[in-house]
Amino acid sequence: MRLFQNPKTVFYFKRILPFGIIWLVLSWFILLIESMATEYKNVRPETDITVTWDVFLFASLAVFIVGLAVGTLEVFWLGKLFKSKGFGQKILYKMGFYLLFMLVINLIAYPIAASLELNTSLGNPEVWQKFSNYVVSRTFLSTLISLAFSIFVSLLYSGISEHLGHDVLINFFSGKYHQPKEESRIFMFLDMKSSTSLAEQLGHQQYFRFLRDYYNQLSNAIIAHHGEVYQYIGDEIVITWKQDKGLTQQNCVQCFYSMKEALEKKSAFFIKTYGVTPSFRAGLHMGHVTTGEIGALKKEIFFTGDVLNVTARIQKLCKSLDQELLLSGELKTLLEPTAPFGFEALGTMELEGRKAQVSIFAPLM
Incomplete structure (x- = not known):
């Protein structure tokens, strides 16, 4: 159907x-x-x-x-x-x-x-x-x-x-991750631009409301492109996809631009309410993670693996390379070549705290 x-x-x-x-x-x-x-x-x-x-x-x-x-x-x-x-x-x-x-x-x-x-x-x-x-x-x-x-x-x-979170609760009930299991996943680390100055400008309570409205505008785009919210970390959000869903029709890349479009449509609201329109940068990478329940006082579904560290480092490169979105060569190689976006190679780079170099690409609009 x-x-x-x-x-x-x-x-x-x-x-x-x-x-x-x-x-x-x-x-x-x-x-x-x-x-x-x-x-x-x-x-x-x-x-x-x-x-x-x-x-x-x-x-x-x-x-x-x-x-x-x-x-x-x-x-x-x-x-x-x-x-x-x-x-x-x-x-x-x-x-x-x-x-x-x-x-x-x-x-x-x-x-x-x-x-x-x-x-x-x-x-x-x-x-x-x-x-x-x-x-x-x-x-x-x-x-x-x-x-x-x-x-x-x-x-x-x-x-x-x-x-x-609905999926987390269902996973707890089903016992899906009671025993750790290895999965291949795509991760996006998405970080708001100029968040420190915004927090200082708006004050703690107003900034909290700003973040809530900001995250609310991103949710429909994440759902539409099969993403799952893994964590909210202050002004940063970590989104993940099962490999097949993230690669299909470049969902993981399209999600970024759908979120950007959603914020642009609400720019008048943000300007009127907070005096500023939020924007963000993001890094994308994929790899194997171990997934399981963790925690003694509070249980949660936890991902661990080098892929998360690499994704966070790729995201940090966005500012120095003056790019909104960057992704690893490993992910770019597996993305459907006939889907909406082409990619520009930006070279092979060392990432902070990591010896092996990573090839970096940016989408061509």
């Missing part, structure tokens, strides 16, 4: 899908506990829905769709609406909104489930009599508590995912 060939679509789908899975698994778990407690019998037939296969399939589909709806609201609206709030405040405000939302969904879904159970039409008086009994019963209260629990778990997942 062409829809899932779009990197942004895939990115948002991967963020939203876990909400549907969380809601589905929790609903099955709650149903199992309740069924075991009643010895798999409907002890309150006047209010409770007897679980037949039709009812089970409908409920599972409904819960999964509701989970996706919560994920969509979280990713595209509520997550941004409460972005400036503390973690506890976010959960509290969102819980109130989602409980109201779920209450409406529950009151719509119950009559449908009742009609399936009774094998009759939605307009049958028996359905609505059962519905009337349900809304004043303990079952209704129990359902609200179950919904509140599901909302809390999904918001907890959302908050942790937002702070750690």
Whole structure:
């Protein structure tokens, strides 16, 4: 499907899908506990829905769709609406909104489930009599508590995912890097120009807001070109690609110019708000790294290898060579020759702290 060939679509789908899975698994778990407690019998037939296969399939589909709806609201609206709030405040405000939302969904879904159970039409008086009994019963209260629990778990997942990064959290859950493994990756070290003078000019708090807006403008370009943010280090950002994704259509190079274009489009905003438009320089290199979980007090996915040191050194050459973007000959050799950019050889150079020389190239615009 062409829809899932779009990197942004895939990115948002991967963020939203876990909400549907969380809601589905929790609903099955709650149903199992309740069924075991009643010895798999409907002890309150006047209010409770007897679980037949039709009812089970409908409920599972409904819960999964509701989970996706919560994920969509979280990713595209509520997550941004409460972005400036503390973690506890976010959960509290969102819980109130989602409980109201779920209450409406529950009151719509119950009559449908009742009609399936009774094998009759939605307009049958028996359905609505059962519905009337349900809304004043303990079952209704129990359902609200179950919904509140599901909302809390999904918001907890959302908050942790937002702070750690979605891919990092998935890798922790899957245990992908529990044992160190070797990978071939492309790295970009991107550093803001004149950051020290900007920090002095704007002051600490204003500079922090400036950095936040700066990084926000880069995110869509990184997603669109299959990049992953490895680290934010002050005014520097480290982006990485799996080798095949970074090389395809020169994604790693095109990402640089897409980020630059994104900042240029927002230049009026930055001038009006901060009196300056940010710009940056970057270095690109590729090689083998060892990837794994590391840390005693705080776990994170960590890359180690000579490729990171070399990339950082290449980036530092940008200023002396008066270039915005530089890349190693090793990377340039593997980039698709028919893609948008050609390259100019700038010579073979020694890098600080490294004996072996590296051939350096700059894109031709």
